Amino acid sequence: MQRRAQREKRDQRAKRRNRVLVCAAAVPVMLVAAGCSSDSGSGDSTDKAAKAAASASASPSPTVQAAAYGKLPEPCKAFSKKTLEDLVPKGKSGKEGKSDDISTRGSCSWDSLDNNGVKGSQFRWLNVSMLRFESDVTRGPADKLAQEYFEKQVQEAQAVEGAKGVKTEPVAGTGDQATAVHYDLKKKEGTFKQQTVVARVENVVVTLDYNGAGLAGDKTPSGSDMLKDAKKAAKEAVDAVSEANGEGGGKAGGSASKTPSKAPSKSPSKSPSKSASKEASDEPSKSASSPSKKPASKS
Incomplete structure (x- = not known):
């Protein structure tokens, strides 16, 4: 057990x-x-x-709508012979402004002095400037950049030092939008009638300055007649931009084109959008300084 x-x-x-x-x-x-x-x-x-x-x-990657217009016309060929004869009857060939990229920026000016002897003389000065914007991913589409510059140009025209009786009015039938600013500018040579028309067509801004004065005792020109001529010339310049990009000019109004593919923008070695934004600050209306300088050298 x-x-x-x-x-x-x-x-x-x-x-x-x-x-x-x-x-x-x-x-x-x-x-x-x-x-x-x-x-x-x-x-x-x-x-x-x-x-x-x-x-x-x-x-x-982020994208932005391409610019509608990819080039500018030759600024000194923006007006017909008749238009130049009407606005600057004694003017010679236009003087083209300097530009480091003619597809982005261009300008041309004409001056005329009709000497009537002891009765005095009639002075006229015409200038057209064109600035084209490119679309930029960071800054936005080209037409938006152009519209911002358009508004800036109008504001600068309204704020010229010494301007008297400044008036602003819309201009119909010229590009996508256009505004005319006109006023008197008294100088020692006489009273100048200044007309500035700023117009935008797609991604291009056209600024036209036209002024005149009666010198050495000649009568002051009609401001209303000069404004009518300036509006006509501005429309002609805007149509020249459209024609240079393959679009027919002479449109009754509104957008010249809404089809970017008809005028594809080429990318130059230097960024157009940066060039345009940089040069925009150098492109203000010359109307404040030009009237006093031009007649002084001719009288």
């Missing part, structure tokens, strides 16, 4: 050792399983990050 009891005790102790060994062996298996589970989660996170990066790189 005693031996039997001893054997039962030994069997019980053996069973307990086996259970301990089985449990000990199970612990590494659980750790391995836990480790595999952790690695799997890390891999999923890495895959998600990689997919997000790939998606970001595949996203299209």
Whole structure:
């Protein structure tokens, strides 16, 4: 009986050792399983990050509508022979302004002195400036940039120092928008009648300055007649811009073209949009200084 009891005790102790060994062996298996589970989660996170990066790189870069007009006409050929005979009857060939990029910026001026001897003389000065804008991803579409510059030009024309009786009025049938500013400017040579017409067609701004005076006792010209001539010349210049880009001139009004593909803009070596924005500050109306200088050299 005693031996039997001893054997039962030994069997019980053996069973307990086996259970301990089985449990000990199970612990590494659980750790391995836990480790595999952790690695799997890390891999999923890495895959998600990689997919997000790939998606970001595949996203299209920002775009902006292309400029409608890609070039300018020769400014000294913007007017017909008859128009020049009417506005600057004694004028000779126009004087073209300097430009480092004729597809972006251009200007031309004419002056006329009709000498009537002891009765005095009639002076006229005509200037046309054209500035073309390119679309820019950071600054916006070209027509919007042109509109901003258009508004700036009108404000500058209204704020000329010494101007008397400044009046502003819209001009119909000239490009997408046009405004005329006219006033008197008294100088030692006489009273000058100044007309400034600012017009925008698509992404191009045309600024026309036209002034005149009766010198050495001659009568002061009619401001209303000069304004009528200035409006006619401004429309002619705007039509020249449209024609240079393959669009017919002489439109009754509104946009000259809404199809950018008809006049694709070429990218010059120097960024046109930057050039236009840089030169815009150099393109204000010359009407404040020109009247006094021009007649002085002729009288």
